[in-house]
Amino acid sequence: MSRPARAHLLSLDEWWESGEDREVRVELQEGVRIVAPRPRPAHARVVLSLATQLSDQLPPGFEVLIEVDVVIDPNTPATVRVPDLIVRSTTSVEFPITADQLALAIEVMSPGSRRTDRVTKSSEYAEAGIPHYWIVDEDLSVTALKLTPGGYVATGFVGDIVTSTPWPMRISLER
Template identity: 85%
Template sequence: MSGPAHAHLLSLDEWWALGEDQEVRVELQEGVRIVSPRPRPAHARVVLSLATQLSGQLPAGLEVLIEVDVVIDPHTPATVRVPDLIVRRRSAVEFPITADQVVLAIEVMSPGSRRTDRVTKSSEYAEAGIPHYWIVDEDGVVTALDLTSGGYLATSFTGEVVTSNPWPMRISLKR
């Protein structure tokens, strides 16, 4: 998705037309391309560990996907995020992935993503109706956010996530 800067806010069609960028991680926030470095190996190990553990505990009909575009708001100016992991229904349309397909979104924080993950994405995901959002910090603490009528309700886990919401699971946070 490298290329010249756009002087206007992008629509979803313009976003898809840019194609995939392998050199950097790119998201679309209210029509503006947001570029960040690709994750480092430690980040990738955490994502892989979470994906592996989640995959083994999913109820039938759900799947784990890593680093896929999720359309948060299709209206121009569009918003497309790339969570580190999502869990979605297998019966969902293959492409594009939309927020209503996502049961759980997970972000593993990087040094430069703290505010984006905790504030911006939390707000966007809640407005889009994503029912469960986890933020994993560099100390191995998971903040599990469950959507209520008043916004996300937070529960923190250290060392291990043991929960029945959104389904019974036990996830080790040891690195």
């Protein structure tokens, strides 16, 4: 009788060595590889629309990036997430991207990511100090979370996001 292989929690170096996987979306949660299907076209359209609108309204010195690895916790067992969109300073270190570089992280929920986006990532992002986190639902509503000393405080939007934080902007969710 054979025994199951002993689980091994990955370090950040082991994560980088594993390389990029284009067939599935892979994140690292406390040393464990989390695999999900690649986004569907409707999801990609929402991400592209948000990225375009955000780019047009960013203050100088900021950039939008789509689906990049963000180191949430570098300590073994490491956590690396892949938000749908991030906004960060253009003066940030090119690689690796770390949570302290982000002004905003955005997740567009998929049917299988609701709990992860609302609960797990919300907790991880708050603990990592990401000041703004938006969760976009499939009904085109947005929960905009702003980090305070007591944790994230939520504001809901439907149709359009009109906000002054982290900078003044108007984003159409129906575009």
